[in-house]
Amino acid sequence: MNIEENLQRALQSYDLNSETLLKLYEHVLRPRRIEEKMLILLRQGKISKWFSGIGQEAIAVGLTLALHSDEYILPMHRNLGVFTSREIPLDRLFSQWQGKSNGFTKGRDRSFHFGTQDYKIVGMISHLGPQLGVADGIALAHKLSNEAKVTAVFTGEGGTSEGDFHEALNVASVWDLPVLFCIENNGYGLSTPTSEQYRCEHLADRAKGYGMESHIIDGNNILEVYTKLSTIAQSVRERSRPVLIEFKTFRMRGHEEASGVKYVPETLLGTWALRDPVTNFESYLIEKGLLTEALKHEIEDKIHQEIEQALQKVATEPAVSADLHTELNDVFAPVEFTQIKPGEATQQVRFIDAIQVGLRQSLERFANLVLMGQDVAAYGGVFKITEGFVEQFGSERIRNTPICESAIVETAMGLAINGYKAIVEMQFADFVSSGFNPIVNYLAKSYYRWGQPADVVIRMPCGAGVGAGPFHSQTNEAWFTHTAGLKVVYPAFPYDAKGLLAAAIEDQNPVLFFEHKALYRTITQEIPEDYYTLPLGKASVVQEGSKITLITYGAPVHWVIEVLNDHKDWSVELIDLRSLIPLDYNTIKASVAKTGKVLLVTEDVNFGSITADISAYIAEECFTYLDAPIKRLSSLDTPVPFAQLLENQYLAKRKLAEAIKALLAY
Structure with missing residues (x-):
């Protein structure tokens, strides 16, 4: 039995009604036809770059249709089927790829580097790994809100080599988060084959190390993808837990078009061409008598008209305007600051007490505020600032984390995407280097790129003068003042610390809040007992x-x-x-x-x-x-x-x- 016959037999084993089968066909055909058109436009110089998903469409389409429309998906470059199956208007996608204003990033980013709350899609950044932890945060928000929803996040087999992959899976497993971690194993990380990427036989086997369930799915069989993911997703909604899914598939074109496929053996390309997910599914539907020539032409014509009409609309759209005021004002989400003045009652407190009271009053004020960090719960943090917090606010909001700064910053971003506010305590500011990437590349650029605020405060116990040596004494604020999109606050007095911390938490932009350790128990001041705020940016x-x-x-x-x-x-x-x-x-x-x-x-x-x-x-x-x-x-x-x-x-x-x-x- 040849390869095509094997796939046909596999398709025959799924019992779905004709309406569902034809729906799947139209959805899997649409990204294929769009891609074919985009490759023509790329050669004509009308788009600048293209990451082709030809050969992998069944995965994106099958997963998207298996999930509910209000469940978040975090796709990659080659997941056009996610966007089309969520029925994003094609003219907006085409505008995005041509850098026009009707896209999702105002011309500031390209291809699939964008998100949209309207369609519950959160696009990736080129660093790949951070989106895995972001999915953790989105799922955590659902769990905290008692919402039985699944979050799905994509990565490639190459991305599993990043530390963020390990950190995100570990956090999701420890916290029983409802995340589907989807690996599209297409054989190559750009040109590097899997034999040079990892030594395990299947990436799904890695789930055992996290105490996690895993599945291997034929990524070229649309029916297997759709039915198995429908079952898995429903199971996760009913019993919250992470699941690792490895899709065996192949990409028929280069990592991106400029790369080509010369590094791929011709025999391998030929083998996978016989397993094409679109043509094989089409043959199956014809054999089953569901797809007649007339119906096939009708569907093809419909998709062709959608593409051409959208392209015509985008062709008349002017180039994005370079407005200096807009650019500068879109670095940060707008903040309507209203200073909250306290009552007359005051108390003499140390710097560290001002931080503690400020945190407690903010947690009381914002029911959607979550505080995360190493040893911050029962232990109260290494400086005892959060001592007693877990008793008052519960372990769901005061969360001990594994030692994984990168994933926790990403989780905070995910919480912000899904309607929460987050505070991350770096045990020492020095340790932020382990979480540097998501801060400067994800949090800082999120609002500028696609209008998503990063409502995250990162607390940074810092500074020398306490005999702590090279790894616990740095004052590293300059690492972040250089990065557009981050706010950096550094108080010197208890009064300022409390009021500025409250304002930082109210601000929906990412704030690095530096707290000098040498001041914690040496500086005292009479400060208001009540909650109050001070404006950021005022000396x-x-x-x-x-x-x-x-x-x-x-x-x-x-x-x-x-x-x-x-x-x-x-x-x-x-x-x-x-x-x-x-x-x-x-x-x-x-x-x-x-x-x-x-x-x-x-x-x-x-x-x-x-x-x-x-x-x-x-x-x-x-x-x-x-x-x-x-x-x-x-x-x-x-x-x-x-x-x-x-x-x-x-x-x-x-x-x-x-x-x-x-x-x-x-």
């Missing part, structure tokens, strides 16, 4: 002066206060930035105009710190006010050492008084 003039403008933030604010208390005759205007992005340029400019001299102080290393950018701004915008060169004071350009004498030598604090005195004398 504080801690002390007025006329001779020097000293600009800083975080722990160095207190270094400066200590020095100035010993030198009452120095007329220094001390500005605490509080917020690094957005930055309060107006307060900076007004102070420089007043004093004519500037000293910028940071605990960070000198090269590449945010003080360099502020210095450049002052040089460009305030030059005529200056009576002396702009001076910067920073820590040594080395990692943070452990021994006290070495750490004291490292920190800029030891040179502060001398730097102020020298600038006063200039």
Whole structure:
């Protein structure tokens, strides 16, 4: 029995009514015909790039039709059938691929790098792995809301080599999340064959390591895909759990068209051509007597007309306009900030207590707020900030996580997509490097790309001066101030910490919230007992002066206060930035105009710190006010050492008084 006969026999084994069979046929044919047209347009230069899914259509179509229309799907490059089976208007898809405004990203991203809440589709980013953890977050939101829904996420066999794959599956398994992890195993990661990607026989076998159920499905058999996934999805709705599904399939064209397929043996291409999911299903329907020549032509004509009409509509659509105001204002989701003022009752608290109270009051205020991190539940976090929270808010909202910063940031993004707010505690700010990719490439760009806010706050216990050494002492805010789409907040006082944290949580944009560990139990202040907010992007003039403008933030604010208390005759205007992005340029400019001299102080290393950018701004915008060169004071350009004498030598604090005195004398 040859390959085609084997597939035909497999198709015969499924008992579906004629209406369903013909529906599946039309849906699997549509992406094939669209792709064939797109390949022509690609050669004509009317689209810039194409990732062909020819040969894999049955997977995307079968899965999409097996799920409910209000269940999220996170597809990949070659899953056009997801978009067409969700019945997205073709003109919008074609506009997207031509970078026009009727698409989904205003011309800011291409191909399938977009999402749409209207159709419950969340597109991938080129880094592939992060969308797996995002699916965890979407599914977690459903679970928290007691909604019996499934989330499906795609990856390729190559993507299973990424750490995000392991992290996402592990989190989903530990938390019993209703996620279908779908691997399209088409034999090649670009040109790298599976023999060079992994050593297990089947990727589905990896599920055992996570205590997870798995299935292997013939990805070229539309009936097997549709029926098995319908059964699995319903089972997951009834008993929440993750399932790993490996689809055996093949792509008949290159990773993208420019790649070609020269690396694929001709015999292999020929073998899989005989297993074409569209032509074999068509033959089966003809043999079954359901698809007559007349009906076939009717369906073909209908799809052809849809494609041509959509293309004609897009052809008359003007190119996307390059409007500077729109571009700059779409980096962040709009925030209508209304300052909430507290009552008169106050209490003396430490910096760490202000953070704790701010978190508790926000959790009380927002029932959809979830806090996640390592050891944050019963243990209360390594700094005991969340101690008692799990008793008050429950383990569903105060969630201990595995050690997997990347997947938890991604989970937070998924929660935001599905109507929740999330706080992620990095145990130490240094550990954020393990979650760097989803922060700078997913959270930061999500709203700009397709209008989806990333309602996530990442708490960052940071800073030196506590003898913690190179891996627990960094103040790494400059890693993030460079990335458009992230807000960065860095308070120095309990009052500011509480009010800014509340505002950061209310803000629907991603916020990196830095908390200096050395301030936790050393700085106290009288602050309001009630909930209140302070605006992000507004600096504080801690002390007025006329001779020097000293600009800083975080722990160095207190270094400066200590020095100035010993030198009452120095007329220094001390500005605490509080917020690094957005930055309060107006307060900076007004102070420089007043004093004519500037000293910028940071605990960070000198090269590449945010003080360099502020210095450049002052040089460009305030030059005529200056009576002396702009001076910067920073820590040594080395990692943070452990021994006290070495750490004291490292920190800029030891040179502060001398730097102020020298600038006063200039």
